[in-house]
Every structure is written in C-alpha cells, then in structure tokens.
Amino acid sequence: DTEVTQTPKHLVMGMTNKKSLKCEQHMGHRAMYWYKQKAKKPPELMFVYSYEKLSINESVPSRFSPECPNSSLLNLHLHALQPEDSALYLCASTRAGNTEAFFGQGTRLTVV
Amino acid sequence: GQQVMQIPQYQHVQEGEDFTTYCNSSTTLSNIQWYKQRPGGHPVFLIQLVKSGEVKKQKRLTFQFGEAKKNSSLHITATQTTDVGTYFCTSHLRASGSRLTFGEGTQLTVNP
Numbered sequence A: 001d002t003e004v005t006q007t008p009k010h011l012v013m014g015m016t017n018k019k020s021l022k023c024e025q026h027m028g029h030r031a032m033y034w035y036k037q038k039a040k041k042p043p044e045l046m047f048v049y050s051y052e053k054l055s056i057n058e059s060v061p062s063r064f065s066p067e068c069p070n071s072s073l074l075n076l077h078l079h080a081l082q083p084e085d086s087a088l089y090l091c092a093s094t095r096a097g098n099t100e101a102f103f104g105q106g107t108r109l110t111v112v
Numbered sequence B: 001g002q003q004v005m006q007i008p009q010y011q012h013v014q015e016g017e018d019f020t021t022y023c024n025s026s027t028t029l030s031n032i033q034w035y036k037q038r039p040g041g042h043p044v045f046l047i048q049l050v051k052s053g054e055v056k057k058q059k060r061l062t063f064q065f066g067e068a069k070k071n072s073s074l075h076i077t078a079t080q081t082t083d084v085g086t087y088f089c090t091s092h093l094r095a096s097g098s099r100l101t102f103g104e105g106t107q108l109t110v111n112p
Helices: none
Strands: A004-007 A010-013 A018-025 A031-037 A044-050 A053-057 A064-070 A073-079 A087-094 A101-103 A107-111 B004-007 B010-014 B019-025 B032-037 B044-049 B055-058 B061-065 B071-076 B085-093 B096-102 B106-111
Touching: A004 A087, A010 A018, A018 A031, A018 A087, A031 A073, A044 A064, A044 A073, A044 B096, A053 A064, A073 A087, A101 B044, B004 B085, B010 B019, B019 B085, B019 B106, B032 B071, B044 B055, B044 B061, B071 B085
Parallel strands: A010 A107, B010 B106
Antiparallel strands: A004 A018, A018 A073, A031 A044, A031 A087, A044 A053, A064 A073, A087 A101, A087 A107, B004 B019, B019 B071, B032 B044, B032 B085, B055 B061, B061 B071, B085 B096, B085 B106
C-alpha cells in the first residue's frame, strides 16, 4: 500500500462551522505534513509531525489545529475559517525527514 | 527562510520540442527532489538527487544537481502531451530535515 488517503475530497463550510480533514497512510511513515495550495501556486507548508509530535508549525493561524492521534493518522481541525482559506489542502508523508514524499489527492475546501 | 527559486514560471512548447526548468537556492541544499503535478491532481514524486554534480535519467527526463548543491535542472527531450503539468523542485534545508519547501514551479503546456 503506497497510498495516502484524504477525506473528504471536497468540503464546503460556513465561517462559523467546525470541520475536520483526515489523512491516513499505512506505509509506516513517521513524518506527516499538511500543505495548503492556492490555484496556480506551489504547496505551502503548514505543519509537520515527526514521530507523532508536532515538529514544525509555519506560523499558521490558530483557526487551523492539527492533530496526530497515531502514526497512521493526521487530522486538521478547522474552526472559524475565512473565505481566503479556501484552497486545496494536501497531506503528505515521508519515511524519514528527507525522503520521497507521498501526497494524498487533497481536500478541496471552500469557505462561504 | 530558505528561498528555492524556479524558472521559468511558464513554458509553452510544441510537441516534440525540448523543455528545461531550473531551480536555484541561495543556500546549500541537502538534497533536491522533483515533483510533477498534473492539472487537477496532486504532486507526484519524480526523483531525488543527493550528490554534488549528480545526473540521473528517466527515459526522456534528465535531472542534474549542481556541483555546489545550490542549483538543479530538469530537462525533457522531445516533449509529449502527457508531459503537461507543473514541475516543482523541492528541498530539505540542511539544518531541518523535515521542512520540505517547494519552489514556485514551472507550468508546462504542450501544443500537439
């Protein structure tokens, strides 16, 4: 299994809603990542978990809250988002900190 | 933070023409990775270069890593319509193995 699975594929939420994005991998990878990608822009790193601990937070607003319940799962909890947060949210994982990254298909988020 | 600059931003070619994209960094890179993202898709790993001056080939794709480990290039010979997409170079900072940072990407379109 060389897949990173993200759910949901699409999400529309209001600015007062609370929702969660989920990411799962069963490759035994110990580093997992959240990226945000706007149209025609590169993926922008948000968070990195290494061995289930948050190792990098790229000054992301607190309305985005990551969680790593175990080595296979990564969540991104969303609360009180703004329309400008609408983007493709990508999850990735790597076996180690500097190896090939496997990306999920992403969650296309629209905030209304 | 690290700046990984990529040029050109856009490239339009006729099918059969060659294509090259360049990646430059102001700091020494521990490695360089190249990814391809098709329109509407997610980044897919192509290759990783680690050694100074390294050259690797994958069919019509040739990847190079500079002697000083500050630049890299991806060259596609005789482009095909299946080559359409955005090509990103990425790297891990030497001091921070998990911060996988993307360049701006080169968006390639191929006219049949």
